[in-house]
Amino acid sequence: MKIQDANQLSSRTMHSDICIIGAGPAGLTLAGALVPTGRDILIADSGGRRFEKEPDELNAMQTDSNFLYRNGRSNRARQTGGSAALWAGRVVPFDFHPDLDREWSELPSAIVPHFDEAFRLLNIEPDIRNDHEHQPGELYGYWANRTQRFRTMVSGTRNGNCSLFNHLTCIGEPEFDGDRLKSLVFLNQKMERIRISAGRFIFAMGGIENSRMLLLMREQIEKRLGEHFGNVGKYVMDHPRISHGRIVPKGSTSEITRYLMKVTPRGMYKTGIRNHPVHTRAYCNIMVIPGKLTRRVMRLPARSFQVSSKKLLLKEAGLLRTLASQGRLLPVLSGTDPVSSRIMRFVNNRSYSTYKMMAYCEQRPRAHNRIIIGTDTDRNAQPVARLCNHLHPEELYDIESLYRRMEKHAGILNCTFSWDPEFVNNPANYTDASHIIGGTRYSGDASRAVVDHRLSVFGIPNLYITGSSVFPTSGVENPTHLIIALSLRLAGILKEDVAKYC
Ligand SMILES: Cc1cc2nc3c(=O)[nH]c(=O)nc-3n(C[C@H](O)[C@H](O)[C@H](O)COP(=O)(O)OP(=O)(O)OC[C@H]3O[C@@H](n4cnc5c(N)ncnc54)[C@H](O)[C@@H]3O)c2cc1C
Numbered sequence: 186m187k188i189q190d191a192n193q194l195s196s197r198t199m200h201s202d203i204c205i206i207g208a209g210p211a212g213l214t215l216a217g218a219l220v221p222t223g224r225d226i227l228i229a230d231s232g233g234r235r236f237e238k239e240p241d242e243l244n245a246m247q248t249d250s251n252f253l254y255r256n257g258r259s260n261r262a263r264q265t266g267g268s269a270a271l272w273a274g275r276v277v278p279f280d281f282h283p284d285l286d287r288e289w290s291e292l293p294s295a296i297v298p299h300f301d302e303a304f305r306l307l308n309i310e311p312d313i314r315n316d317h318e319h320q321p322g323e324l325y326g327y328w329a330n331r332t333q334r335f336r337t338m339v340s341g342t343r344n345g346n347c348s349l350f351n352h353l354t355c356i357g358e359p360e361f362d363g364d365r366l367k368s369l370v371f372l373n374q375k376m377e378r379i380r381i382s383a384g385r386f387i388f389a390m391g392g393i394e395n396s397r398m399l400l401l402m403r404e405q406i407e408k409r410l411g412e413h414f415g416n417v418g419k420y421v422m423d424h425p426r427i428s429h430g431r432i433v434p435k436g437s438t439s440e441i442t443r444y445l446m447k448v449t450p451r452g453m454y455k456t457g458i459r460n461h462p463v464h465t466r467a468y469c470n471i472m473v474i475p476g477k478l479t480r481r482v483m484r485l486p487a488r489s490f491q492v493s494s495k496k497l498l499l500k501e502a503g504l505l506r507t508l509a510s511q512g513r514l515l516p517v518l519s520g521t522d523p524v525s526s527r528i529m530r531f532v533n534n535r536s537y538s539t540y541k542m543m544a545y546c547e548q549r550p551r552a553h554n555r556i557i558i559g560t561d562t563d564r565n566a567q568p569v570a571r572l573c574n575h576l577h578p579e580e581l582y583d584i585e586s587l588y589r590r591m592e593k594h595a596g597i598l599n600c601t602f603s604w605d606p607e608f609v610n611n612p613a614n615y616t617d618a619s620h621i622i623g624g625t626r627y628s629g630d631a632s633r634a635v636v637d638h639r640l641s642v643f644g645i646p647n648l649y650i651t652g653s654s655v656f657p658t659s660g661v662e663n664p665t666h667l668i669i670a671l672s673l674r675l676a677g678i679l680k681e682d683v684a685k686y687c
Contacts, residue, residue: 186216187345188234191353191373197380201227201348203679204369204383206355206398208232209267211652212389213338214306214669218676220347222683227381229353229371232264234336239374239564240264243354246393247559247571252425252615254572260619261391265351266335268391268619269665273497274334276307276327277662285466288550288657290629291638292674299673303666308333313451324457324468326663328497353379355390356567357402364409365647372565385679388650389672392621395654396421396556397570399625399635399642409644416635418557420550420623422659425576425615430542430588430604432471432595439599441540444471446501448510448532450525453498458594459661460587462547464579466661467587469544473537475500506532542591542604545618546584547661550633551577556624572621576612585609620664625654633657640675651675 203219205212208230216226232240240263248254261268278300281293304311308329319325358370360380368382388395396418399406407414434441446455460467475483482504483496499507510532548554559571588604595602608614625642628634635642636655642648651672653664 187348189348189350190233191229191350191371191379192375194350194373194377194379197378199227199379199381200383201225201381202384202683203227203387204229204381204385205387205389206230206369207267207389207391207394207652208265208335208349209389209391209652210269210335210665211267211391211668211672212387213266213335214672215387215389215651215676215679216347216349217306217338218673219679222680223346224683226347227383228347228349229355229381230263230265230349230351231354232262233351234265236262236264236270240352240354243563243565244393245561245563245569247561247569249571249573250617251575251612252617253613254574254617255619260617261393261621264336265349266338269333269335271619272334272665274307274328275663276304276309276329276666277324278304279660279662279667280324282462282466282660285462285547286658286660288628288630288633292627295677296667296670296674299670300666302673303669306333306338306669307666310451313449313454316449316451317447317454317456320456322459322461324459324661326455326457326470328453330452354565355398356565357398357405359402359405361405361409364645366645376565385647385649385682387675387679388625388648389652391652392421392624392654393556393570393572395650395652396624397558400556400558400570401567406645410635410642411644412632413635413643416626416633418624419552419555420626420633420657421554421556421572421574422548422550422622422656423574424545424547424618424620424659424661425580425612426543426545426618427584427609427615428472428541428543429608429614430544430591430602432540432542432600432602433538434536434598434600436599437536439536441471441598441600442534442536445473445533445535446498448498448502448529450529455501458587458591460583460590463583463586465549465583466547467544467583468661469542469587469591471540472543473501474539474541476503479503502532502535506535542588542602544584544587545661546576546580547659548574548576548580550623550626550658554623576615581610581612620653620659622653622656622659622664625650626657627655628657639678640671649675649679
């Protein structure tokens with residue numbers, strides 16, 4: 186992949202066969218899968234190769250919510266690798282539910298076959314799922330030994346037909362040729378306008394920006410989308426989370442250690458507990474309360490402790506066990522030799538005196554939870570997004586049921602569990618989970634959709650969208666594994682399309 190700084194461009198126009206806007210997991214996965222087509226692929230991304238303050242400020246947004254939306258870099262990142270540049274890399278494959286996920290219609294049968302490849306792209310050997318016993322009512326999260334932070338994917342996609350332009354921000358201003366989108370305008374940091382024309386455009390700008398861009402183009406696209414334009418920005422969801430509840434083992438034989446993070450030769454995993462959903466899904470993780478020394482080390486910036494997944498292990502397993510497990514990763518030790526097995530047993534066999542509970546809930550798609558255009562403007566003088574998202578009483582009801590379930594489960598685990606229903610029922614005690622879902626959704630019911638089953642925007646056949654903004658429902662699973670599988674599905678669609686028409 187050729188990487189260029191858009192601030193150095195000499196020309197004010199560019200052309201490519203395929204223009205992907207956004208170099209996060211969604212855009213980079215798509216580009217990587219399309220490279221073998223030999224078509225010219227241009228990726229435009231607002232950010233630089235690493236964190237820079239200026240592009241990150243373009244994520245400015247207004248919120249209207251009954252739970253807490255954290256600001257800035259705890260929420261999204263504008264840089265190569267997108268928001269995955271910030272993450273700890275928790276990977277949870279989406280578990281489609283026959284009733285709750287009905288709006289996905291026929292999409293799962295086209296996406297699920299890409300799940301194993303999505304695991305591999307995330308640096309996780311899919312067989313890790315077979316390393317432990319799966320119990321009904323549980324949810325499993327996986328971490329690779331080495332977290333894939335997508336920035337590294339750029340160098341992995343070495344090919345002359347793919348170029349990534351940093352510091353190039355799409356601002357819309359579309360031109361059409363019949364029903365086809367012909368070109369869009371971009372700004373570099375010198376505020377120079379660059380018009381890019383392409384055969385196909387793909388929005389991969391993340392949960393907020395995919396919606397915002399369509400809303401900013403309202404004047405030019407509203408008639409083309411027809412009734413579907415009314416759905417743009419609607420049905421936004423997150424996985425609001427609450428950290429509350431203390432679990433104390435009654436003796437030394439508690440089964441609670443089942444829920445601590447486990448280290449295996451293929452990577453790490455953690456077992457969570459799911460609810461029996463009445464309206465919405467929820468799950469909880471049992472968290473270790475870290476000691477003083479661990480808390481101090483945790484405060485070190487992620488880069489100085491290599492990657493944040495290791496910090497997570499540190500929090501869960503303590504300093505000594507983390508160092509032991511990381512030592513195992515030295516190439517001299519394989520995962521199956523007796524020394525490694527002993528170290529692994531030492532790392533995994535641990536117990537603590539107190540635990541806390543962290544619960545995540547699903548938000549159902551509701552039309553009033555939506556992205557609209559706000560009153561402020563960003564540093565490019567473009568109106569910012571305003572995110573309106575409220576936790577619904579049904580969602581709180583299901584979280585409360587999960588806490589009640591946990592009460593019973595703690596007894597089975599030989600633990601006591603203390604919590605306060607009033608605290609759990611107050612939305613103000615929840616924060617976002619940096620999982621912004623919906624806004625440019627697919628739905629089996631086209632009257633509630635923005636894109637069709639080919640992920641193409643209704644009325645603009647050569648404009649496609651990928652990312653969690655397309656999901657019609659959110660489940661409770663972390664979204665990136667599904668985003669990657671969705672991008673692989675879109676790559677398949679585009680490959681067929683390019684073979685037919687180009
Ligand atoms: C702190 C944190 C922790 C997280 N932890 C996890 C986790 O453990 N597991 C998990 O599955 N998910 C996690 N997530 C969510 C995960 O990072 C996102 O789901 C994922 O990055 C979304 O991928 P994306 O490519 O769709 O969007 P993004 O990663 O947001 O990438 C979008 C890209 O588009 C670019 N862009 C935006 N607007 C424009 C524009 N107008 N013009 C040009 N370029 C533009 C941005 O610069 C960015 O690079 C976490 C997120 C955060 C913030």
